[in-house]
Amino acid sequence: MTDITVEYFLKQDSFTGYCLQSNPDDIAVWETYIREHPENRVVIEQAKTLFFQGRYLVMAEKWKPAAVAAMQQYLYNNRIVEMPERKRTAGIFRWVAAAVIVLVLAGVWWISRQQSFEEEDRLAHHHPAAKPVFLFDRTGRQRQMVELQDGSFVLLDSGAVLRVDSAFGVMERRLFLSGTAWFKVKKDVEHPFRVVTGKYQTTALGTAFRIHTESGYRTVKVELEEGKVAVHRQTGNGYELITTLSQAQSIALHDANTTIPVRETFSIHQLKAWKASEIVFRDAPLAEVLEQLQLYYDVTITVEDKGLLSQTFNGKFNNDQLSAVLDMVCFSINRQYRFTDNNHVLIY
């Protein structure tokens, strides 16, 4: 080959896998090439430099809007927390003085709220995607079903903390979890759905699974209800594949264990029971109630009278059969239901 240029390397499909050290075959190909053509080492280094610099730059520009929105969110949250704290310092003054100070502070608070609202409007205009929710914290609270912006659902058990990456959905859908949660993932092949638990990462396409973590990620358990997931472990800055799970398989990862973890089969029935072990609705619109029941009980529910969907419903269920739950719901909206087949319910 006479014309060895930077472009020559960058045009090879396998060169990307070599640069990212992501594909063992690609790495082998290019390491052999470098051994056999030491004279081209400099050009290869230049190609790698161009590859990485361009990649990081493009990545930065993709992530920037979400990062700025996250910073806005921080400023917004911080404003609300900061103000009442200042009020508390007024307590050290005598009563009369304290009353005046509180009054004055209340005025300042009002003015700064006004300003911040105006500022928010302006910023919201500048960044249309402002104010997303990034953190769901169920510490000391009941379990909660959450819908993510991609249409996936997460059932967060009591005590679970879920952080949604600020770049969620830009290139991939990344979440950080501690505690226990069940995921029903919206299918989107171009944006892999990844749940990070300490140094372990579970990747799904369209699928439903539960993850359980214990004692600061020393134990991580992944149970797959349907579909397929891959479980990776972090090594340095990369990830190595531990295993892929098929339906009804689970894997438990313990930090203390040096042996290779094995896949096991588990009872999907128990997982389903766990999902239905506690369901709480508080002033929830019927549309939301039915959507959640479909997830808890793996059924499709149709309503004849769509006008009912905006009615609200209150109720709490523990380990109840679907029929018991539907009895309650239908009673409160004054309607009947029947199973049209095993997985379909009609409310009429």
Added chain:
Amino acid sequence: MDLSPSSLKNENDYWNSFRDGNEAAFLFLYESYFTLLFTWGCKWTNGDAYRVKDVLHDFFIYLWEKKANLSENINLKNYLLTAFKRRLLHDIAVSHQSATDLHPDMGDVEAAQHEISEAEDFVSQFEIIKQAMNLLSPAQREVIELRYLHNMSIEEIAERKQTTHRTVYNLVHRALVTLRKEARKKNFLLLW
């Protein structure tokens, strides 16, 4: 308004306005410096992009919380680059050793001369590649993104864009030639 850091005539005005507590000025600086600092961070972490993004977020929150103690007259670019790099390396050290006896306020340490020139070299490289990327046509830029960010093969891109292998190949080829020429012209590749 042009948001690129290099074109800001008085970025120190924004800095000082931020030090007075102006949120908009603070966000403006974050947005202006995001790409430069992110790229710089990737260089020091071997491309650990999620870490870089999170530490960058925390670094700016640190600045916001310490705004009253920040100096008025500084070389902003050098300060941000050196302080952010230290914070990143500190973050990596902590997560690898889980030790807490490392220096907690990395941002306040005066930057050494070699760190400053390292940062300055990086900024000039960054500006070159940014300019080069701006020379690409929208179609060229799109194939470059699909190819090198999403790691798609020429075949996959052709299928997705419903076009021929040849068209994609030519777009990639022309984009790469443009990038390489621009980089070579500015001696970018020799600097590295």
